[in-house]
Amino acid sequence: MRLIFAGTPEFSAAALAALIEAGYDIALVLTQPDRPAGRGMRLTPSPVKQMALQHELSVLQPAALKDAEVQAQLAAVNADAMVVAAYGLLLPPPVLTIPRLGCLNIHASLLPRWRGAAPIQRAILAGDPETGITIMQMDRGLDTGGMLLRAALPIADDDTAQTLHDKLAVLGASSIVSALQQLEHGTLHAQPQDDSAATYAAKLSKAEGLIDWHKSAAELARSVRAYNAFPVAQARFQSEIWRIWQAQVAQRSEGAPGEILQADKEGILVRCGEGALLLKELQKPGGKRLPASSFLVGNPVKPGDRFET
Structure with missing residues (x-):
């Protein structure tokens, strides 16, 4: 099979690596243009481009595909x-x-649940017991095409968006190889x-990360997991x-x-609209992520203090 591959982030790179390993003829790789990244804001190739160049594959980086x-x-x-995985272009x-x-x-x-840009995070926020991968035949709609293959994955109680992303990247890579073979x-x-x-998985915004302490502890705990590693749950203290x-x-x-x-x-135990949330790892502006025991050394708080609501 002769393929075009279209993808950009790490999730896509895992699939590209699996297709290379499986011996597919990848004639062209599409990925988004290099973006500024890091403290120096230097132009940086996407993970997919890096993978493609490592294997001497042809790369095309158009700003759009309408031309x-x-x-x-x-x-x-x-x-x-053409295999498409988190490409980022219509x-x-x-x-x-x-x-x-x-x-x-x-x-x-697991389509049709969570069509759209942020299916991993929305599944955690909703408290779904499982998610998975769908290999879909693309059409003109937003994730509306026919389903070729579905593979389920349970969502663990301690899964964050990052850990679930990593598991789904592996599952997606094996699923596309299986689908192409069939x-x-x-x-x-x-x-x-x-x-x-x-259901629709709307794109995440930074504003979503701000904690509303009137919500239940269970809902806020899911928010902390879903927004790790972006946009990260935030709370105003003083x-x-x-x-x-x-x-x-x-x-x-x-x-x-x-x-x-407490x-x-x-x-740090904080009262919520229902129950309480125990904050285990925190970070101040410009500081490092720290376990609560270390965080409290430089940021003493006491019972009775309050986060803004």
Whole structure:
């Protein structure tokens, strides 16, 4: 099978590595243009570009795919299929029909649940017991295409968006290889999605990370996990915004929302709308991530102090 691969971040790079390992003929790699990164804000190639160059694959980095010249370059590859994984650019309708077998997307949810940009985080926020990978035949809609293959994965109680991302990257890589093998042998057929069961995974915003202490401890604990590593849960304490990297639910009922009930080596216990949240790992502006026991050494708080609500 002759492939075009389109992807940008680490999630995509895992799939590209699996396709290379499986021996597919990857004639062209599409990835987004290099972006400024790091303290020096130097132009940095995406993880997919780095992987492609390491294996001496041809790379194309258009700002968009609407240009007729770009589409002609894709058509000239004469690919059997295009594999798309977190590419970050819209594929216009003419591009979807260029490969002989169309474009296959590696989506990080069990479609039709969590169509959209942030399926991993939304699954954790909703308290879903499982998520997974769907290999989808792309069409003009937003993650609405026929499902070729689905692979489920349980969401562990301590999974963050980052740990779940890493697990799904591995599952997505193995799933696309399996799907292509079955597609090549004519044993894989797309099944339509049930649109009535669809949910939308809206893109994350930094503003979402600010903790509302009137919410339940269970909901806030999921938020801390879902926003790790972006945008990271945040809480206002006096004149500062503290980042909360790790927390767990505790059953305490006294106090008002945002009130600190306890502060010791176990953590900072804060009353919520229902229950309490034990803050286990925190970070001040410009500081390092620290376990609560170390954080409290330089930032003493006491019962009765309050976070802003």
